[in-house]
Amino acid sequence: MxxxxxxxxxxxxxxxxxxxxxxxxxxxxxxxxxxxxxxxxxxxxxxxxxxxxxxxxxxxxxxxxxxxxxxxxxxxxxxxxxxxxxxxxxxxxxxxxxxxxxxxxxxxxxxxxxxxxxxxxxxxxxxxxKLSINSGPDLETLFLKKETLDENIYVRAVARLDDFARELAPFSLIKDFHLKQARYSLEEDKWYLLDWMDSHELFTDIEDSVALEKRTVEQKYEELAQAMNSDSESLDLKNHDMPDDANRLLNNLKKIITEERKIILETENEFLTEKLQKIESAKSVEEFIDLITSPAPRFSRHYVETILDIVIEQSRFDRLKILEKIPFYLISDNQDYLRLVTELTQKEMTIHELAELLSLKKVRIMNINWELTMRIQKLITDNQNILSAADYEILIKHPFVTNYAKNWIEKNSSCYTKMGHHFSR
CATH class of the missing domain: 3.30.200.20 (Phosphorylase Kinase; domain 1)
Structure with missing residues (x-):
């Protein structure tokens, strides 16, 4: 080799x-x-x-x-x-x-x-x-370079594209999605999504944008057209019009996604009605956590927002225990995580609950407004409880915590950290 x-x-x-x-x-x-x-x-x-x-x-x-x-x-x-x-x-x-x-x-x-x-x-x-995908086309090849494919492979890949569209239906955005990151496996006779970033966004309305937008393919086609020599005939790019086959496929995929979203919402509504009744009658925090942890088989943003409402507003059970076990699907979208932080910090909250809340998701680039920044700072500087070593490490490194609050923690760490230990950044 x-x-x-x-x-x-x-x-x-x-x-x-x-x-x-x-x-x-x-x-x-x-x-x-x-x-x-x-x-x-x-x-x-x-x-x-x-x-x-x-x-x-x-x-x-x-x-x-x-x-x-x-x-x-x-x-x-x-x-x-x-x-x-x-x-x-x-x-x-x-x-x-x-x-x-x-x-x-x-x-x-x-x-x-x-x-x-x-x-x-x-x-x-x-x-x-490790997937067996080396011999199958990606979406860019399927839509825009059909001429380079064996006809049998093209037919097989197109036949399974509808299934892939149904899989993508819950998402209005898959972060960092592009055409080469979806590939057909000849061996398994199915399409795979290979790479992405977070956070993805779910649809709310049936007509919301889709993860595989026609405009995405059109933009790639325009790039290919500009890169081709004017005398090239191989990909029929002279007129900058997408191939008819690609247009037909994309229009059909949008129709399939729309129909699939209708099914998702119908199933979700039935599931949610029963779920809300069970949550209302939950007798313990363990039962409550178990109920919010198992979502509908497939769900929209509406489902996430409904369960988040319940988590934020509930007052029957220990909030800290719920935060420690909160299911990731509720905060997978950065918008939902930010909403949870924003609304819970408006309530009475211990320093340990704040640290747990801020540790739920690794924050890379997420802008927060001045009001939220000041609320977090006040929760820290008003704290009179013992600050554990674990909470210290979370708060002192978190980008939502102001430098003023971090300096306050440093200054008071010997007084408020267990056993009087001082920790450096």
């Missing part, structure tokens, strides 16, 4: 054949290395380390490299950050692993065909299912 060079920094460091064939995780991220088939990588795993086998580079994006590997006798895809540093002012490379992990949960819950996650080592790597 040919050597594959993975570049983890802009400065290339070529490693010769004398390099050992066993790498440690930290060293692997810091250097440019050649991967030989059957090389070994020692990775952090739970409370120890695990040696996995590397084979080749499957793909590389701006923030993540995907390697063909063997994990516990299973062929998998290993997603690694391209570096252990900052990607930009706001984000480290490892933040995009968290984005992938969080984005996958709500996609899988709604029935979208995505690679299964076998193991996520937070801020380190993700081990996911």
């Amino acid at each position: 040919m050597n594959l060079i993975i570049v983890f920094h802009f400065i290339f460091l070529f490693v010769g054949q004398s390099w050992a064939n066993e790498f440690r995780y930290a060293d692997f991220l810091k250097s440019t290395v050649k991967i030989e088939d059957h090389d070994k990588l020692l990775i952090p795993y739970k409370d120890g380390e695990l040696l996995i086998e590397l084979h080749s580079l499957l793909g590389a994006g701006n923030t993540t490299n995907v390697l063909d590997a063997t994990f516990k006798n299973k062929r998998v895809a290993l997603r690694l950050p391209k570096s252990n540093g900052q990607f930009n002012t706001y984000s480290a490379y490892v933040d995009f692993l968290e984005n992938y992990y969080q984005g996958q949960m709500i996609l899988e819950m709604q029935g979208v065909s995505v690679p299964k996650i076998f193991h996520y080592e937070k801020d380190k790597y993700i081990i996911v299912e």
